[in-house]
């Protein structure tokens with residue numbers, strides 16, 4: 001049984017602060033995904049948990065042990081690397097068994113556990129091969145096998161799928177999800193791909209520039225992003241963010257408009273907002289539908305017909321691009337004028353500091 | 361016509377290198393077969409009589425079987441020096457590539473200095489005497505290691521930089537202590553460079569003439585190269601025996617070459633990372 005507790009965790013490289021005080025609590029058995037743009041410090045944070053990076057400040061608790069200075073091998077963790085990091089001179093069998101050998105596990109026990117891991121990952125037929133004789137997907141499987149045999153309390157994954165091609169990525173993603181179900185251990189997974197995050201996670205941690213932006217379940221993050229960064233990062237295609245001005249504040253109703261947007265009333269937390277404030281209106285591409293009485297008018301700039309849905313890029317008079325995803329197949333002409341509407345309950349307001357004004 | 365150029369050039373190159381390398385060797389072999397009188401002429405003629413066996417026996421038994429002692433000494437010297445060189449050079453290269461610290465520039469300077477500055481013999485002897493290592497075989501081992509270390513380090517360093525760091529980290533997570541990481545993961549991967557190091561350094565040390573001459577005086581301590589003195593003197597040199605001796609001590613380096621030539625290991629790290 002091991003959850004994780006990160007208390008004001010910090011990391012400096014020289015004078016540069018890379019992780020700026022992360023507080024996070026992860027329950028036993030949870031699948032947590034760290035997601036964020038490249039360079040935001042996801043790997044650094046994961047490597048601090050693994051013990052590969054020194055912790056500059058704060059506390060790291062694994063289970064009920066303070067692990068700041070505990071050696072990696074004693075933390076009860078296993079890690080899967082982006083580029084697999086298999087030992088090239090050893091067979092798959094020895095790669096998987098290396099940790100057990102170092103721990104002086106008796107030979108019979110070692111053999112049993114290696115074969116057990118190979119069975120779980122369906123790679124029994126690969127055991128005598130060298131890593132150079134394996135495909136990318138098989139290599140990643142061996143890397144996961146190497147983690148499994150250690151029977152860790154916590155699995156750490158650093159972008160394990162990013163070197164695989166698209167089809168294999170989906171397949172391996174499902175395998176990892178299944179592995180989590182079967183083993184029931186805590187898993188911490190790093191990715192810059194929000195689709196991976198949405199599909200795998202019990203809990204997503206969105207990071208930007210070393211700061212946690214929001215923690216929550218995938219649907220929470222999708223429906224109630226805490227700020228502009230999360231709103232723009234989670235969801236594909238991205239949420240449309242339209243600059244607008246506050247026309248009036250009436251209780252928890254805020255009326256906004258702009259050149260691109262006819263007057264719209266939206267329920268929001270309105271404290272501190274007043275007439276004339278600039279504000280950002282966020283609306284998901286899927287929330288927009290053609291509607292003769294709609295409040296957004298633009299010209300079709302680009303159409304992608306996928307069969308089951310149609311992605312339309314719309315040019316608004318103010319120049320802001322607007323992404324719309326329409327159900328089914330729509331034959332739209334480029335340059336055609338289009339009127340779109342949305343349910344105000346599905347729109348979000350963000351104030352000048354970028355914080356979401358969710359209705360209470 | 362355009363194709364003839366490279367072919368002619370290639371043949372010319374082969375012929376020239378054959379001349380440069382094989383003719384002296386042929387001369388050595390021919391002379392080793394001759395008797396003393398014919399060998400003294402030092403010419404390129406067919407032996408009048410075949411005396412290889414008697415020459416061999418005489419060379420080996422001279423001065424109370426000195427050549428045998430010399431072979432034992434040289435083997436000990438070569439094997440221990442090269443072993444130490446490989447281990448230490450790989451370790452230094454590993455630390456230099458992996459653990460950046462403010463000492464690195466100093467270490468790199470010392471490595472370059474070791475390559476460039478010729479060793480001073482007399483102070484070294486003085487130091488060795490002070491340490492009680494002068495005239496001792498293990499003292500000479502240390503000398504060879506010290507003199508050749510910079511070159512070996514340079515060979516290793518560039519290669520270690522190409523080994524992905526994640527490999528060390530994976531090993532650390534697997535529970536490897538620093539020495540495990542080095543001996544079980546890194547050193548095996550360095551095999552291509554290690555082969556180069558073994559060939560270059562063992563041939564160099566086995567053939568070393570000057571350092572044993574300076575630092576290892578005494579008949580009991582002779583190394584193979586010094587046995588060449590047995591048959592030369594100012595007025596009286598037995599060329600047949602000298603060349604038989606040369607022939608004998610050329611064999612071990614030749615074997616090293618032939619053996620490791622087959623061990624060209626390319627792409628050992630292929631498959632370590634994405635592919």
Ligand SMILES: Nc1ncnc2c1ncn2[C@@H]1O[C@H](COP(=O)(O)OP(=O)(O)O)[C@@H](O)[C@H]1O
Pocket residue numbers: 013018036037038039040041042043044045
């Ligand atoms: N050894 C290092 N020295 C200095 N800066 C580093 C070092 N490693 C990472 N960084 C910086 O820390 C930040 C976070 O890196 P990383 O955790 O690798 O990001 P990512 O989220 O892409 O995994 C980056 O801006 C990177 O430049």
Ligand SMILES: [Mg+2]
Pocket residue numbers: 042043044159
């Ligand atoms: Mg990363």
